[in-house]
Amino acid sequence: MVAHAVAHLRHSQPARPAHPLKPMGIALVSAIEDARVERLLCRDFPGLHGWFATSLAPMPDSLDLRFAALAARMDRILLLHDAQDDNHWVNKARRLFDETVSRAGLEDYSAFRSIASILANDLGQMRVRFEPHGYTVPARWRDDNSYLWDFDEAEVPPEEAIALQQPNTRSPPSKSASEDVMTSPEATVEMNLRSYSYPEWDRKLERLRPDWCTVIEKMPTWQGLPVTHAQASANREYVAPLALPRHLDRKRRLRRQPEGDDIDLNAAVEVLIDRRLQLRPDPRIFMRAGKGPRSSSVLVLLDLSESTNDTDTGHASLLDLEKQAALLLAASNARGTCRIAVHGFSSNTRAEVYYYRLLEFGRPLDAPARAMIGAVRGRYSTRMGAALRHAASLLQTEPRGQRALLLVTDGAPSDIDVHDPAYLIEDARQAVSEAREAGVRTACIAVDNSADAYVRRIFGWRNYCITDNPRSLLSRLAHMIANLTKV
Numbered sequence: 026m027v028a029h030a031v032a033h034l035r036h037s038q039p040a041r042p043a044h045p046l047k048p049m050g051i052a053l054v055s056a057i058e059d060a061r062v063e064r065l066l067c068r069d070f071p072g073l074h075g076w077f078a079t080s081l082a083p084m085p086d087s088l089d090l091r092f093a094a095l096a097a098r099m100d101r102i103l104l105l106h107d108a109q110d111d112n113h114w115v116n117k118a119r120r121l122f123d124e125t126v127s128r129a130g131l132e133d134y135s136a137f138r139s140i141a142s143i144l145a146n147d148l149g150q151m152r153v154r155f156e157p158h159g160y161t162v163p164a165r166w167r168d169d170n171s172y173l174w175d176f177d178e179a180e181v182p183p184e185e186a187i188a189l190q191q192p193n194t195r196s197p198p199s200k201s202a203s204e205d206v207m208t209s210p211e212a213t214v215e216m217n218l219r220s221y222s223y224p225e226w227d228r229k230l231e232r233l234r235p236d237w238c239t240v241i242e243k244m245p246t247w248q249g250l251p252v253t254h255a256q257a258s259a260n261r262e263y264v265a266p267l268a269l270p271r272h273l274d275r276k277r278r279l280r281r282q283p284e285g286d287d288i289d290l291n292a293a294v295e296v297l298i299d300r301r302l303q304l305r306p307d308p309r310i311f312m313r314a315g316k317g318p319r320s321s322s323v324l325v326l327l328d329l330s331e332s333t334n335d336t337d338t339g340h341a342s343l344l345d346l347e348k349q350a351a352l353l354l355a356a357s358n359a360r361g362t363c364r365i366a367v368h369g370f371s372s373n374t375r376a377e378v379y380y381y382r383l384l385e386f387g388r389p390l391d392a393p394a395r396a397m398i399g400a401v402r403g404r405y406s407t408r409m410g411a412a413l414r415h416a417a418s419l420l421q422t423e424p425r426g427q428r429a430l431l432l433v434t435d436g437a438p439s440d441i442d443v444h445d446p447a448y449l450i451e452d453a454r455q456a457v458s459e460a461r462e463a464g465v466r467t468a469c470i471a472v473d474n475s476a477d478a479y480v481r482r483i484f485g486w487r488n489y490c491i492t493d494n495p496r497s498l499l500s501r502l503a504h505m506i507a508n509l510t511k512v
Contacts, residue, residue, distance in 0.1 A: 026166045028073050032062035033172055038134065040175035049092070049148065049155035053141040055170035056096055056162075058134070060103040060122065065131050077104055080166050087111060090374065090442065092148065092155045097163035113444040114151065118144055151441040152373060152405070218242040223414045225375065226455035228448055233455075238375045238411040245381055245400040278312050285311030321427035321510040322386060325354065325502070326416050327369040328434035329381065333403040343435050343472055343495045344403045350433075350499050351383065351398050355390040363510060364423065368416060369401055372408035374442040379405070380415055386423060409438035409483075410452035413467070417460035429466045429509035433498070436471075437479045453483045466509050470501050 033039075037058060043051055067074040081101055085094035098115045102108045103122055110116055121140045129136040148155075162169065221240045224233040280289045292310040299306040333344040341349075351367040367384040383398045384390070413430070420428045438449035457467045467488065471480045474493035481489065487508075490501055 026168075028066065028076060029059070029063065029166050030168070032066040036062040036065045036132075037173060039172050041173060043174040043176050047145075048157040050141065050145045051170075051174065052092075052096070052155065052157075052160065053145050053148075054138055055173060056099065057122070057137050057141045057144075058173060059162075059164070059167055059170070060100065061131055061134075061137050063104070064126075068131070074104075077164075077166070080164070081105075082163050082165060090151075090153065092153050093160060093163060095148070095153065100164050114144070114147055117147070216244045218244060221415060221418075223411050225410060226452040228445075228451040238378055238408065240378045240380050240411050240415045242380050242382060245383075245397060245402065278314065280312045281307070281309040282311045282313050283309050285313035287312050321363040321429065322366075322420060322423040323363055323429045323431060323506055323509060324366045324368060324386075324416050324420055325351065326412060326430060326432045327351065327367065327383075328407055328432070328436075329369040329371040329379075329401060329403050330407040330436075331371075331404055332407075332435055341495075342403075343498075346495050346498050347433060348398050348401070350502055352390070352395065353499060354502060355384055355394070363506075366419075367398065368419075370408075370412035370415075371403070371405040372411070372440050373405040374440060375408065375411070377405075378408050378411040378415075380412060382419075406440040407434065407436060407438050408440045408449060409434070410449060410456040413453060413456040413460065417456070417463060417465045417467075420460075420465050421463060427466070427510050428464060429468070429506075430460060431502075431505055431509060432467070432469045433502075434469065434471055434473075436473050437476070438483075450479050450482055457483055457485075468505050468509055470498065470505055472498065 046054065063077060067077070081104065082097055084101065085097050095112070095114060098110055098112060099118045102110050102115055102119045118140070121143065122137070125133075125136045125140055219242050221242075222236040223238045223240060224235050225237040226232075227234055279285075281292050282289070289310055289312040292307065296306040296310055327347045329344070333347065334342050336342040347369075354365060355367065364386045365384075366382070366386045369381040369383055370379060372378040381397075381401055383401060384394050388394060409432070413432070416430050420430060437446070438453050439446075440449065443449055460467050467484060469480050469484045469489040471489060471491045472493070472495050474491065476489075476491050480491065490505060492498070492501055
């Protein structure tokens with residue numbers, strides 16, 4: 026502890042202004058500064074390195090992706106030159122640190138501060154939460170770094186600035202009561218219904234990792250959600266109803282027909298009996314193929330990731346068009362030609378694959394169902410394999426007949442805890458293969474003009490269509506459903 030304090034006294038500039046930084050940024054800049062000054066002190070006094078190395082905290086769990094665990098792993102890999110870590114963010118921290126040492130030397134404080142800015146931005150993209158009130162510096166010999174910062178110039182006191190970063194902290198009162206309802210966190214809390222565990226395919230090990238992903242069924246909330254301009258424009262625009270196919274069941278046989286392709290034995294026996302009784306026989310002694318509708322169940326699975334919120338100038342987002350397509354699909358199925366369900370998914374690492382059952386099989390498109398579809402929001406990432414497995418398992422409970430799963434997405438599968446772009450593609454391909462073996466036909470509509478490589482790899486030939494125009498989504502839906510439900 027004394028050696029660390031000496032390192033700051035010799036090599037750190039005290040009382041730097043803290044107001045440009047958020048709490049997570051302050052914590053990261055402090056951690057990088059701790060590593061910098063300790064390395065400078067060990068350069069001048071090499072024997073001190075062993076003190077720091079033997080006092081390191083135990084290695085955190087490799088599956089722990091919270092800020093404190095990542096910071097502890099970063100401390101370890103920056104202090105021990107031979108340390109190894111399998112986390113992309115931790116390895117990036119060491120690479121940036123070593124490159125800065127080679128380029129600018131250990132004395133350039135501003136160069137190392139820019140490293141912290143890059144790493145903090147990455148944690149924001151990874152949606153790692155920082156909880157200032159419960160955070161302590163992982164290394165036991167290090168202090169709270171209050172020596173480094175001056176909070177006097179901050180626009181708000183540090184405690185208040187930290188509190189405003191908390192995800193569950195109430196926002197300051199707004200000018201309008203209606204605006205306060207829309208922005209209050211309580212109005213956007215989603216309810217968890219139940220959780221399921223599913224395996225995931227590891228392409229390097231070439232085997233399934235059992236119980237690797239957790240699918241959480243959730244119920245979206247529509248209380249206080251504002252209606253965007255794009256949504257309002259999409260709702261005002263008239264779109265013709267979808268023309269869903271009506272396939273005939275050729276296995277059904279109609280008996281006692283005046284003409285047909287086979288003899289109805291029961292009717293033929295009755296004709297012989299009538300002749301012996303000298304009665305006039307019924308001439309309808311044939312049977313033919315029936316024309317009744319065939320039983321089929323189609324589950325439309327919508328990609329609800331953050332990228333579906335993107336809009337072109339003057340146009341609605343893909344998410345708005347997905348909602349509109351879901352409503353029109355359910356309305357067009359009012360005649361009951363087939364059983365249709367509309368579900369959606371997004372993911373926030375393998376531990377949180379969110380699944381929304383927006384419209385169930387056989388349920389009418391009533392006001393609550395419309396509200397459910399309209400309330401869902403685009404967030405997080407696209408862990409496709411887990412969602413496909415869960416959707417296929419739900420289809421297994423449907424009545425015997427044609428069972429089909431249609432995915433609507435705008436990009437390749439991805440998630441923040443996976444850095445190999447082929448990993449989730451291969452997992453989704455394995456999930457489609459499992460669904461096919463279980464009797465579920467799968468297909469995909471990709472609103473992405475560069476999707477050819479990954480959708481063909483996942484779904485196979487003829488089981489997908491690609492469009493670069495989100496406005497064509499409605500017509501593509503009807504076409505793909507027709508292909509999925511035909512014999």
